[in-house]
Amino acid sequence: MKIIKYLLLIFFIISFIIFLLPFLLKGILNIGNIAGMIVSLGCFLIIFFNKPLHHLIFSKIILSFIIILLAIISTCSYKILTNMNILPQEETTVVVLGCRVKNKKPSLALKERLDKTYQYLNENPKLQCILSGGQGANEEISEAKCMYQYLVSKGIDPHRLYQEDKSTSTRENILFSYQLIKKENLPKAITIITNEFHEYRAQTIARRLNIKSYAISAHTAWWLFPTYFVREIFGIVYEFIL
Known part of the structure; x- marks a missing residue:
């Protein structure tokens, strides 16, 4: 014993x-x-x-x-x-969910999402992409602008990128992105790119908004995953209570 x-x-x-x-x-x-x-x-x-x-x-x-x-x-x-990866079965619009920006640069979690987005857009050169995230009180620029600058600096055609810079939550990320999709006449089905721990809640919100969605997950650093995994459980419980 x-x-x-x-x-x-x-x-x-x-x-x-x-x-x-x-x-x-x-x-x-x-x-x-x-x-x-x-x-x-x-x-x-x-x-x-x-x-x-x-x-x-x-x-x-x-x-x-x-x-x-x-x-x-x-x-x-x-x-x-x-729900970490649900591969698209049709033409979709890519939606990248924002995360914290530090000194006009992406935080580690946001960089993980952007690196996966860069890879996915290169593998699918015809797809358009919406970068979703507003500007928090402790951020110098919007998350959408930070993501745009990062991807353009790596060689992604800026004409493929749309900025949604008003959202302040995962629900608003998806809702406001879908409104932009309809405005720009982009494919209505979406492929959500976020960290793997975040995909289930994002997919749940999309379904509740009657948006057809798929999932492509970014890999999270091992030493960050437990913290964000536990945090996400609280987020899921809150989403269902809400």
Whole structure:
């Protein structure tokens, strides 16, 4: 039993460090890594002090909460993992979902999306692309403009790129992009490019807006994925409540 205890302690120490890494390396602190660090630390302390759940105050409430939480995490994880890539079966308009801009340059997550977009547009030279993202209070330029500058600098024809620079959320990204698609008479079906953890929520929103959509996912750095994966679970729950 001691070996299992030590292995669990090591696991939760590593888990805590992984959720801490985004903050140490990039100053990223959000509900994803905060929740991950709290849960990792809490589990570590429970195991370290040898206080099994049935000895805790309100153990039935805590156990019920854990069961519900595990059910939510399992369901969301399945949905995320099975919606990462849904390859287009027809001509579509590419829609790239925005992310934070730092000093007029794309954040790491946004750069991952743009690199996948660059690859996909080169592989499909006839497709048009909408870059979707407004300007936040802490951003010097809109996310759409930042994406436009990045792709043009890498050689993408600017005539293939449209900027949607008013949106402030994933829902607005998709809705405002679709309005621009109709205005410019582009193909109505869309291919959404975003990070893999984000695709399921984006696809769900598109379906609720009656927009036919497909998914091409950008790869997320391993040390960022757990943080954004947990954060996305909160986003999915919020989307369904909304």
